[in-house]
Amino acid sequence: MRLIMVGHPNVGKSALFNRLTGARVVVSNYPGTTVEFTRGVMRLVGRRVEVLDFPGTYSLDSSCKAEEVVLAGLEEMAPDDVLLNVVDSTNLERNLGLTLQLLSLRRPMLVALNFWDEAQHTGVSIDAPALEQRLGVPCVPVVAVAGLGIRTLVERIRESRPSTYLLNGRCRWEAVGEIVREVQTLRHRHHTWRERLGDASLQPFTGAAIAVVVLGGSMAVVHWVGEGLIEGVCEPLFVRMWTPAVLWLSTHWGNEGWLHDVLIGTLTGGEINYGESFGLLTTGLYVPLAVILPYVFAFYSVLAVLEDSGYLPRLAVLADRLMHTVGLHGMGVIPMLLGMGCNVPGALSCRIMESERERFIASALLAIGVPCMAQTAMIVGLAGRYPLALPIIFGSLVIIWFALGLLMNRFLPGESPEILVDVPPYRRPRVRSLAKKVGMHLTWYLREAVPFVLLGVLLANLLYHLGVIAFAGRLAAPVVGGVLGLPAESVGGLLIGLLRKDLAVGMLAPLDLPFRQTVVACVVLVLYFPCVATLPVLLKELGSRQMLLAAAIMIGTALAAGGILNLALWATVG
Amino acid sequence: MKPAHFLGLGNLPLGTRAKVSGVAGGHGVVRRLEAMGIRPGVIVEKISGQPFGGPVVVQVGRARVAVGFGMAQKVMVEPMIAEEPA
Numbered sequence: 001m002r003l004i005m006v007g008h009p010n011v012g013k014s015a016l017f018n019r020l021t022g023a024r025v026v027v028s029n030y031p032g033t034t035v036e037f038t039r040g041v042m043r044l045v046g047r048r049v050e051v052l053d054f055p056g057t058y059s060l061d062s063s064c065k066a067e068e069v070v071l072a073g074l075e076e077m078a079p080d081d082v083l084l085n086v087v088d089s090t091n092l093e094r095n096l097g098l099t100l101q102l103l104s105l106r107r108p109m110l111v112a113l114n115f116w117d118e119a120q121h122t123g124v125s126i127d128a129p130a131l132e133q134r135l136g137v138p139c140v141p142v143v144a145v146a147g148l149g150i151r152t153l154v155e156r157i158r159e160s161r162p163s164t165y166l167l168n169g170r171c172r173w174e175a176v177g178e179i180v181r182e183v184q185t186l187r188h189r190h191h192t193w194r195e196r197l198g199d200a201s202l203q204p205f206t207g208a209a210i211a212v213v214v215l216g217g218s219m220a221v222v223h224w225v226g227e228g229l230i231e232g233v234c235e236p237l238f239v240r241m242w243t244p245a246v247l248w249l250s251t252h253w254g255n256e257g258w259l260h261d262v263l264i265g266t267l268t269g270g271e272i273n274y275g276e277s278f279g280l281l282t283t284g285l286y287v288p289l290a291v292i293l294p295y296v297f298a299f300y301s302v303l304a305v306l307e308d309s310g311y312l313p314r315l316a317v318l319a320d321r322l323m324h325t326v327g328l329h330g331m332g333v334i335p336m337l338l339g340m341g342c343n344v345p346g347a348l349s350c351r352i353m354e355s356e357r358e359r360f361i362a363s364a365l366l367a368i369g370v371p372c373m374a375q376t377a378m379i380v381g382l383a384g385r386y387p388l389a390l391p392i393i394f395g396s397l398v399i400i401w402f403a404l405g406l407l408m409n410r411f412l413p414g415e416s417p418e419i420l421v422d423v424p425p426y427r428r429p430r431v432r433s434l435a436k437k438v439g440m441h442l443t444w445y446l447r448e449a450v451p452f453v454l455l456g457v458l459l460a461n462l463l464y465h466l467g468v469i470a471f472a473g474r475l476a477a478p479v480v481g482g483v484l485g486l487p488a489e490s491v492g493g494l495l496i497g498l499l500r501k502d503l504a505v506g507m508l509a510p511l512d513l514p515f516r517q518t519v520v521a522c523v524v525l526v527l528y529f530p531c532v533a534t535l536p537v538l539l540k541e542l543g544s545r546q547m548l549l550a551a552a553i554m555i556g557t558a559l560a561a562g563g564i565l566n567l568a569l570w571a572t573v574g
Numbered sequence: 575m576k577p578a579h580f581l582g583l584g585n586l587p588l589g590t591r592a593k594v595s596g597v598a599g600g601h602g603v604v605r606r607l608e609a610m611g612i613r614p615g616v617i618v619e620k621i622s623g624q625p626f627g628g629p630v631v632v633q634v635g636r637a638r639v640a641v642g643f644g645m646a647q648k649v650m651v652e653p654m655i656a657e658e659p660a
């Protein structure tokens with residue numbers, strides 16, 4: 001037996017799944033969080049039962065990818081599998097459309113009436129026993145996030161049965177209307193401040209003002225927390241605790257030898273320069289743990305609040321018109337925002353876009369023009385010493401992003417579909433959910449990214465010692481020097497950037513590049529190619545043919561934009 | 575009573591309630607709107623409209639749904655205005 005969870009998007013299926021299985025699946029307050037099956041296991045009277053969380057679907061009509069996935073999944077059901085239909089009690093009428101479709105499959109089924117708390121607060125009361133009698137399957141009120149009603153739900157799984165409900169010639173919505181009239185009473189009540197704020201953030205003017213405050217505030221908080229952690233915690237820790245140990249080791253090895261070079265790198269005047277020494281134990285640890293980690297932490301904390309509060313769909317509505325100019329609809333802001341943390345989850349979330357064309361445009365824009373937080377942190381660290389560099393770098397990226405989007409929208413065949421999305425109410429983010437999300441991202445970063453940084457440092461040392469970097473530098477000099485105006489040494493960074501872009505930015509530090517070269521190098525490093533973690537995801541999502549096209553666009557854009565920027569800066573600043 | 579007049583959801587004045595009378599679109603659009611609760615006979619209230627042909631947000635039941643302008647114009651509605659005496 002398996003338990004198969006089906007329901008509309010954003011009805012709390014993931015939250016319930018976590019309650020049932022004790023798993024740690026992310027929940028977010030916007031439709032489209034889960035676009036794949038999630039599997040877990042729960043205990044049911046001593047038996048292990050597999051639980052499947054299907055992607056959210058509004059109906060069984062197969063009008064979009066998620067719905068097709070669900071349909072295919074339902075067709076593969078075994079006779080003893082049980083359907084668990086998760087319903088948003090605050091929107092009973094709309095949800096019952098899917099419920100009746102599921103009932104007509106004549107499978108063992110039960111209904112979880114989730115959001116029971118919110119229904120009560122908003123004056124919606126549902127007579128669950130009456131509904132149960134009408135539908136002919138168990139209907140259990142639950143509050144997934146608080147864990148209320150879960151035990152009853154689990155106990156009643158064995159009462160699940162195929163319904164005998166008949167439409168009797170009525171159309172589905174007629175039947176739904178009839179049921180709702182019978183089991184639901186609405187109490188009129190005044191709008192709460194949360195609802196007022198929710199609607200204000202959808203209006204053209206107040207909405208734009210709120211967006212500026214929210215996005216500007218988010219950036220300020222990320223920067224403030226990131227820098228604060230670096231200066232107040234990470235750097236002092238390294239200098240006080242780690243430096244003496246490394247220096248002791250260095251003296252122990254007599255300040256030389258290949259092991260010394262690889263592990264500690266070059267010391268300047270007997271001192272460690274964590275940005276430039278380039279040993280595994282110095283730069284290799286300092287960059288990922290003391291420069292990037294604080295920013296990753298800050299970014300994901302802020303993003304988690306935005307996700308859980310329900311602000312993102314509102315931002316999507318406000319940005320919709322603008323996003324159409326680049327061939328996406330408003331929900332395209334979500335992959336871009338996620339991509340600012342790391343391009344990998346960004347690329348995965350491109351699936352919330354309906355058409356292949358949109359998914360291509362979103363993936364390409366993301367991979368080309370959106371630097372991940374690791375890279376951003378390094379750019380801030382490297383270029384921050386020139387007052388104008390950061391606005392020029394990030395300003396150029398915004399312009400390139402738009403220009404590229406306009407071009408793709410103009411020349412790719414087809415049209416982008418229109419937005420049609422549920423705007424959930426504002427909800428108070430729960431600390432547990434926030435902590436879980438941030439924890440998951442940090443674990444991912446430490447497990448998946450840090451080893452690559454270390455590998456990158458090792459590889460950079462190796463390539464440097466073998467003379468590969470000097471050789472490639474001479475080879476690429478006409479393009480890198482001629483077009484981009486960068487020194488041959490920067491080719492090392494471009495090579496390592498295929499592995500980790502943050503590290504590539506770090507490799508520019510010892511070169512001590514002047515203003516113009518710093519700006520051009522940072523911009524080109526963002527644009528020219530996805531990193532080794534993002535590439536396979538893009539390849540899987542886009543297929544090899546589209547990936548090739550995307551890669552060509554990337555390299556072309558990097559050269560063109562880098563060249564133009566180089567000329568423009570040379571002409572204006574010198 | 576004045577004869578009923580129909581207009582596209584996009585042209586519905588802000589804050590007005592209206593009854594959906596039909597969706598002038600293909601099967602796919604009808605189904606997708608229906609799934610979000612927008613179907614003939616349902617009462618909607620316009621919550622916001624973005625300028626320059628941006629999306630329209632309506633309240634349907636207790637939910638708020640954002641609909642692209644083009645799609646919104648396919649939804650024909652009959653405004654429920656308190657009629658002024660003739």
Ligand SMILES: Nc1nc2c(ncn2[C@@H]2O[C@H](COP(=O)(O)OP(=O)(O)O)[C@@H](O)[C@H]2O)c(=O)[nH]1
Nearest residue numbers: 010011012013014015027028029115143144145
């Ligand atoms: N108040 C309340 N919020 C809930 C409940 N269940 C889920 N949520 C919130 O609703 C949002 C959507 O939940 P999620 O599990 O991601 O929905 P899914 O898209 O169906 O998987 C999240 O912000 C949850 O914290 C509930 O019973 N009560």
Ligand SMILES: [Mg+2]
Nearest residue numbers: 013014033034
């Ligand atoms: Mg989910």
